[in-house]
Amino acid sequence: MTSLDKPTSDTDPTTSTDQQEADAKAVTEAALFEAFGGIRGMVETVLPGLLFVTIFTIDKNLTYSAIAAVAVSLALVAVRLIRRDTVKHAFSGVFGVAFGVVFAKMTGNAKDFYLPGMIYTLGLAVAYLVTTLAGLPLIGLILGPVFKENLSWRTRNPGRKKAYAKASYAWGLILLAKCAILFPLYWWGDTTQFGWVLVALKIPPFLLAVYLTWVFLAKAPPPIDVFAEMEAEEQAEKAEKARRAAATEAARSQEF
Template identity: 80%
Template structure:
């Protein structure tokens, strides 16, 4: 292993702090969780009260747009809020087209199933999805694939955890989609929004906190550019 292949020398406390900060950034933190839960919670609450599909759908979409607007006004990142808008919009379209309020939840459920399979398949293929997501956040990009096997192993474990947790969630929701009514499905889905997510994030933190620190490829590139400039300056004849 060359000097460039060595992970950054950090203390365990530093590594854990960096991991916590990166996970908080990647998954949106508390605010991101609120933006994920609120539209669905509003939909099922209104539908439980008056069984009005149109009013429930419009209210859910409106609050999603409001959350995006708030982030724009505050000049904050909008990726989590925008993802919520798209999810709610697809749900509204499905429900309006079929006239079945349960179909408001179907796009999100299908997305969860697809994401679960993506985590598992990429882990089996040796390119774990969680590493592709978090690599840029840790400034290591894909260096973990060939230069930091300890982190690749941690990302693989984390991807398996995400995949299996999301599959377990799907195993609960899809039977309810067929057998339960809209309010039962809605309340169970809201209840399952945060706990599985927190479990997956916690397991990711556990795996990464025990892994070697990331290789900062951006710092490496800057160091290489600085060294090249020094070599070029040394070759120039003195004026």
């Protein structure tokens, strides 16, 4: 049983408060690790861009840099396929690199390799803030299925909805701050310097956002496991049908 398989809506009355809090933190940590790919996902996110800027720094050759970035992205996907792991993080890296290569080759400007990712980051920041203002925080939509609570937090768990709102605001503001640094550098900075700054800003903002999400959710009420509720309802319906069938059969037996 993994930490995500532990009960999340009911707690053992004999369990200490400290232990319950530790369990909640462990479940939250496991969910975030699963949703955002963990260390491996971060490596797959950073490595193509790092290889691109490294090669471009050495010989200023856009074609070689682009080929290397695409090759390592495809290699990461191949490794996941061979290991039969989930490929969503690796595939997202491939698409990001492919778009970057297309932009850069079309304009002939190596800096444009990073432009699609920057636009995506800005759009994601806006999405976090707008969905939260609309009462449907994006981080809740992302993590709800991971916690097996789906959208139950919207109406049945206001404490978790508040935590998701805080986390979504944190993601939105952190990504906006990142964009506020990168976009001016994109327009005014040297291609090589800009590339290294962008690579350096890949992980720290992400880790900060994940950490704040973990803090907010670890202190929130536990998720309501709607999958367990549906299974319980199905079991109850089956039991009721069996009871009715037995009662009908017993009545028929008495008639004879």
